[in-house]
Amino acid sequence: MTASAPARRTITVLPGDGIGPEVVGATVRVLQAAGAPLDFENGVAGGEAFKKGIGSGVPRETLDSIERNRCVIKGPLATPIGKGEKSANVTLRKLFETYGNLRPVRELPGVPTVFAGRGVDLQIVRENIEDLYGGIEHMQSPGVAQSLKVVSKKGCEKIVQLAFEVARSEGRHKVTCATKANILKLSEGMLQRTFDEIAPEYPDITAEQMLVDNCAHQLVIAPEQFGVIVMTNMNGDILSDLASGLGGGLGFAPSANMGADCAIFEAVHGTAPAIAGQDKANPTAVLLSAVMMLRYLGLFDHANRVENAVLVTLESGVHTIDLARGKPAVGTTAFTDAIIANLGKKTDNWMVRSGTPLHFPPSITPAARVIARDRKVVGCDVFVEADTDAATIGPKVEAAIKGSALKLVLVDNRGTQVYPSTGSARTDAVDVWRCRFVRSDGQPVDDATILDLLARAATVAPWMHVEKLQVFDGVDGFTKAQGQS
Numbered sequence: 001m002t003a004s005a006p007a008r009r010t011i012t013v014l015p016g017d018g019i020g021p022e023v024v025g026a027t028v029r030v031l032q033a034a035g036a037p038l039d040f041e042n043g044v045a046g047g048e049a050f051k052k053g054i055g056s057g058v059p060r061e062t063l064d065s066i067e068r069n070r071c072v073i074k075g076p077l078a079t080p081i082g083k084g085e086k087s088a089n090v091t092l093r094k095l096f097e098t099y100g101n102l103r104p105v106r107e108l109p110g111v112p113t114v115f116a117g118r119g120v121d122l123q124i125v126r127e128n129i130e131d132l133y134g135g136i137e138h139m140q141s142p143g144v145a146q147s148l149k150v151v152s153k154k155g156c157e158k159i160v161q162l163a164f165e166v167a168r169s170e171g172r173h174k175v176t177c178a179t180k181a182n183i184l185k186l187s188e189g190m191l192q193r194t195f196d197e198i199a200p201e202y203p204d205i206t207a208e209q210m211l212v213d214n215c216a217h218q219l220v221i222a223p224e225q226f227g228v229i230v231m232t233n234m235n236g237d238i239l240s241d242l243a244s245g246l247g248g249g250l251g252f253a254p255s256a257n258m259g260a261d262c263a264i265f266e267a268v269h270g271t272a273p274a275i276a277g278q279d280k281a282n283p284t285a286v287l288l289s290a291v292m293m294l295r296y297l298g299l300f301d302h303a304n305r306v307e308n309a310v311l312v313t314l315e316s317g318v319h320t321i322d323l324a325r326g327k328p329a330v331g332t333t334a335f336t337d338a339i340i341a342n343l344g345k346k347t348d349n350w351m352v353r354s355g356t357p358l359h360f361p362p363s364i365t366p367a368a369r370v371i372a373r374d375r376k377v378v379g380c381d382v383f384v385e386a387d388t389d390a391a392t393i394g395p396k397v398e399a400a401i402k403g404s405a406l407k408l409v410l411v412d413n414r415g416t417q418v419y420p421s422t423g424s425a426r427t428d429a430v431d432v433w434r435c436r437f438v439r440s441d442g443q444p445v446d447d448a449t450i451l452d453l454l455a456r457a458a459t460v461a462p463w464m465h466v467e468k469l470q471v472f473d474g475v476d477g478f479t480k481a482q483g484q485s
Contacts, residue, residue, distance in 0.1 A: 008037040009297055012065045012072045017047040018271025019281035020075020026283035026336040027073065027290045030309070033340040036294060036302045041065050046077030046088045047271075057088025058095075066096060071297065072264040073290055076271045089266075090135070093128050098257035098264055099155065100162040101126040102292070103240040105223075108284075109315035109350050111248035111323060115223060120246050121353070122226040123170060125163040126236025127191075128257055130155050133233045140464050141385045144432040151187040151232060153370045156194035161361035162258070163230035164202045169358040172227035174206040175199075178215035178235060185479060191232055212239065219243055244268055251322050254288035256296065260360050263296050265289040279331035282320040284310060287339070300354055307352045309342040315350065316342075372472040377445045379406060379438030379469040381478070382454065386461035387431050393461070394419030397435055401456045405449050406437040412481040433461075434481070438469065 013028065015021040028040055043062035050057055057077065066072055072092075079087040092098070106121040107113065113120075136148040160177070167175050177195040179188040192209060199207035210218070212235045218225065219239065223246050231239060244253035250269035257264040267285030275281060287310055294303035318338045321329040330338070386393050394411050401408065411419035413429040437453060439445055450466070457463055470477040 006037050006299060008039060009071065010039045010041055010069045011293075012062070012069045013040045013042050014045045014062065014072060014074035014077070015042065016045070016075025016271065017078040018076060018273045018276040020046075020077070020271060022277070022279070022281045022332050023267065023283040023286045024073065024075040026332055027286045029336055030287060030306060030339055030343075031290055031294075031302075034302050034306050034309075034343055036299060041069060045074070045092070046079070049088065050078075056091045058091050063095065066092070066262070070262045071293065073286070073293060074264060074266045075286065076267065076269060078271050090133060092264055093257050096259060096262040096264070097129065098259040098262060099127065099129045099158050100258045101128040101236065101240075102166065102256045102258060103243070103268060104254060104288075104292070105240075105243040105247045106353075108248060108252055109311055109347065110317060110319065111252060111314060112325070113246060113248050115246050118224050120223045122223065122243065123166055123172065123228045124236060124240040124243055125159065125166055125228055125230045126240060127155055127159040127231070127233045129233070131187075131233030133237075138465070140383060140432045141430075144430050146465070149184070149187050151190045153190060153194065156191045157198065158361055160191070160195050160198045160230060163228050164198070164205055165359050165361065167205050167228045168202070168356075170353055170355045172205075174208065174227040175202075176208050176210050176215065176226055176229045178210050178212040178229055178231045178239070180212050180235065182211060186477070188232060191230075195230070215239060216242060219246065241268065248323075250285065251282040251320075252284050252288070254285050254292055256289065256292045258296070258360075263293070265293040265296075279333055280321050281332045282322050283332055283336060284314075295355065296358065298357060304352050304354055305343055306339075308346045309339045309344075311347050311350045311352070312342040312345045313338045315347050374474065375470060375472045377468045377470055378442070379409075379436065379445055380450050380453070381467045381469065382435045382437065382457055382463050383465035384433050384435060384457060384461040384463045385431055386433060390418035390421070390427075390429060393433055396460045397457060400460045401437070401453060404453050404456055405439055406445065406453050407440050408435055409438055410436045410481060410484055412436075412484075416482040417484045436469070436481070
């Protein structure tokens with residue numbers, strides 16, 4: 001009995017900006033020539049949407065298309081820099097909860113790199129929703145900006161489980177968790193601790209911890225040691241771009257944004273407006289992203305067919321101008337034609353990493369919470385704006401809160417304690433000061449006490465930010481200032 005043909009799927013196609021329409025168009029041509037059972041529904045996002053006044057960069061019609069199809073292949077999207085519009089890329093990732101960003105890096109034939117011949121073949125799994133990319137920022141004063149780094153237990157569980165499942169799916173034997181937990185002990189430490197909790201569920205895979213700065217060092221010393229690296233959002237963004245250089249650059253760097261029921265596939269590179277419309281763009285990164293998409297859809301034979309054609313084409317010396325390095329180059333169209341002509345061919349020198357279907361971790365309900373057996377508020381941090389110095393603001397705040405149940409234990413500036421003086425700080429102060437208050441009797445602090453404190457502190461300087469100091473099951477849910485004993 002012959003196997004039944006796979007059901008056809010409709011894919012939302014977002015051509016994007018700059019070179020996007022060229023490289024995405026080339027990719028669709030290859031998928032069609034490979035006989036993939038796919039239909040394509042075009043949508044708009046990025047620059048064209050911003051020009052129409054759509055602040056998110058994603059029109060309602062595009063969102064509806066993605067909602068129907070749950071699978072997207074997209075080109076690079078332009079985002080205005082330094083203006084109010086949100087990144088359309090981030091909008092799509094967050095709205096469809098594509099919490100995992102997968103960025104494979106491998107040596108490719110005919111692509112010269114410093115590491116050629118060393119078998120570089122790794123996968124970076126980056127948390128894709130939270131961290132600093134939540135974009136929660138405030139100007140605390142005209143000269144001081146604040147960004148909130150939000151890392152959740154739920155988010156860490158999902159990305160760590162996904163990293164181990166990717167390793168299993170791709171036949172890899174080690175997962176490295178790279179964090180900055182030595183400095184950011186609560187946020188980056190959350191990922192580190194969650195990794196240690198989940199790793200024993202995968203006894204067939206070696207698990208290791210590494211500081212992210214050392215990971216950057218190791219990536220350019222011995223990248224072949226890595227299988228899968230899992231990181232928080234910003235660390236993963238930066239190191240995945242670094243890692244793309246190991247495989248020849250952004251023109252060869254595919255990626256996938258994956259969630260429990262939706263996935264968005266795109267190249268890592270940008271819009272490259274300087275060469276847009278000139279038939280010079282290299283479509284390899286989007287093509288390899290499409291290979292990831294085919295495997296996500298369970299179309300392993302089609303994925304292997306397309307990947308082999310790309311490998312054969314590169315190995316044969318057919319290259320776009322970015323790779324030619326003084327040798328004859330072909331345009332986007334001719335390069336695509338060559339790949340189509342090589343469909344069905346295989347190379348004896350390079351392997352495809354076909355793998356097995358990826359198992360997604362079970363979804364966690366939105367109401368899921370981490371419950372502490374015991375919790376209490378022991379004080380608060382109040383950020384105030386004052387054009388003064390440390391020796392002046394501390395005594396003034398102490399005088400203003402006289403009679404409050406709370407006492408001032410320190411004032412810091414940009415994270416360093418400046419009052420009471422430690423005798424060694426040489427802080428070049430700005431006009432935002434963090435004042436930490438606690439109860440001297442160790443009793444819990446209620447909201448009424450904090451509100452009374454704020455009213456008193458406001459007679460000295462305007463406050464703009466308050467954080468409760470909480471203790472969960474006997475463990476402080478806050479860190480000390482630099483220099484605080």
